[in-house]
Amino acid sequence: MTTTTTDMSAVPVLEASGVTMRFGGLVAVHNVDLTVRAGEIVGLIGPNGAGKTTFFNCLTGLYVPTEGKVTYQGNVLPPKPHLVTTAGVARTFQNIRLFANMTVLENVLVGRHTRTKEGLWSALLRGPGFKKAEAASHERAMELLEFIGLAEKADHVARNLPYGEQRKLEIARALASDPGLLLLDEPTAGMNPQETRAAEELIFAIRDQGIAILVIEHDMRFIFNLCDRVACLVQGEKLVEGTPEVVQGDERVVAAYLGTPFEGAPGAEEAAEVEAAEAASSGTGSPKESGTGSGTGTGSGPGSGSLKSGTTGTEGEAQ
Numbered sequence: 001m002t003t004t005t006t007d008m009s010a011v012p013v014l015e016a017s018g019v020t021m022r023f024g025g026l027v028a029v030h031n032v033d034l035t036v037r038a039g040e041i042v043g044l045i046g047p048n049g050a051g052k053t054t055f056f057n058c059l060t061g062l063y064v065p066t067e068g069k070v071t072y073q074g075n076v077l078p079p080k081p082h083l084v085t086t087a088g089v090a091r092t093f094q095n096i097r098l099f100a101n102m103t104v105l106e107n108v109l110v111g112r113h114t115r116t117k118e119g120l121w122s123a124l125l126r127g128p129g130f131k132k133a134e135a136a137s138h139e140r141a142m143e144l145l146e147f148i149g150l151a152e153k154a155d156h157v158a159r160n161l162p163y164g165e166q167r168k169l170e171i172a173r174a175l176a177s178d179p180g181l182l183l184l185d186e187p188t189a190g191m192n193p194q195e196t197r198a199a200e201e202l203i204f205a206i207r208d209q210g211i212a213i214l215v216i217e218h219d220m221r222f223i224f225n226l227c228d229r230v231a232c233l234v235q236g237e238k239l240v241e242g243t244p245e246v247v248q249g250d251e252r253v254v255a256a257y258l259g260t261p262f263e264g265a266p267g268a269e270e271a272a273e274v275e276a277a278e279a280a281s282s283g284t285g286s287p288k289e290s291g292t293g294s295g296t297g298t299g300s301g302p303g304s305g306s307l308k309s310g311t312t313g314t315e316g317e318a319q
């Protein structure tokens with residue numbers, strides 16, 4: 001007798017094929033294929049305007065792609081965001097979208113509603129079924145707050161949380177729908193290096209819970225540390241896809257995404273000296289702001305980060 005074992009990591013969770021999105025004459029996403037397998041963290045990078053968020057919107061039912069197909073666990077995803085969430089795909093947004101005046105706990109409970117079956121009458125009458133479901137939701141929401149480290153702030157009003165915690169809360173709310181795939185759109189935007197490192201740990205922990213992850217991010221250090229695979233979009237098309245090593249070494253990606261040297265890069269110091277000298281000789285007096293990067297790797301556009309993970313840390317950070 002032969003036994004066959006299935007390598008779970010090879011099972012596709014999400015499969016997007018030939019996804020194209022046009023806005024009038026503008027082709028924001030063109031013929032993009034992308035697969036996310038069970039247990040994977042996949043990164044989506046690319047310069048500003050490359051089509052990353054549009055692609056996310058095509059995956060999550062906010063946009064109906066002009067062409068192409070998106071399946072989750074083998075089933076075509078419905079073109080409605082709430083149905084996509086019910087199917088098992090949750091997301092966060094580039095700009096925080098919390099219910100600012102609700103408490104931390106209430107925000108997570110809102111995310112739970114796709115998993116509660118009690119109807120309007122049951123809610124109005126507050127029968128035993130409703131009370132049981134409510135208690136279960138509450139328990140699950142507290143579990144999630146514990147998981148992301150916000151349990152002690154369950155009763156705080158969301159708008160009073162520090163920025164990094166608001167981002168975490170968004171993730172908890174997305175997790176409340178018990179997804180099998182989590183899409184994160186720039187989860188570390190605006191975070192300080194400590195918050196970014198904590199976010200990295202949190203995402204690994206989410207993956208370890210069996211949730212596949214697709215993440216858009218401009219912080220190259222973060223993305224290359226985190227991801228098993230990275231795809232780079234440029235002008236709506238997938239330029240390259242591969243391991244972090246392959247993608248960060250791809251000269252087309254370097255050229256398309258950065259185009260300029262960065263602090264700490266070989267030759268960057270010399271380049272900065274030359275630039276300063278040129279600025280002085282052109283009579284401007286002070287060297288102009290250049291694309292050499294701030295060294296944090298957290299910028300949001302071409303020239304704002306490094307493609308070498310571990311080379312762009314802020315002073316004092318472990319490399």
Ligand SMILES: Nc1ncnc2c1ncn2[C@@H]1O[C@H](COP(=O)(O)OP(=O)(O)OP(=O)(O)O)[C@@H](O)[C@H]1O
Nearest residue numbers: 023026028046047048049050051052053054055094
């Ligand atoms: N609803 C829309 N209507 C028209 N054009 C749009 C719409 N949404 C996005 N676009 C255009 O599609 C292109 C891709 O934008 P998108 O926001 O997807 O890029 P991005 O890679 O996510 O950029 P960023 O990194 O700056 O967030 C841009 O030219 C943008 O102006």
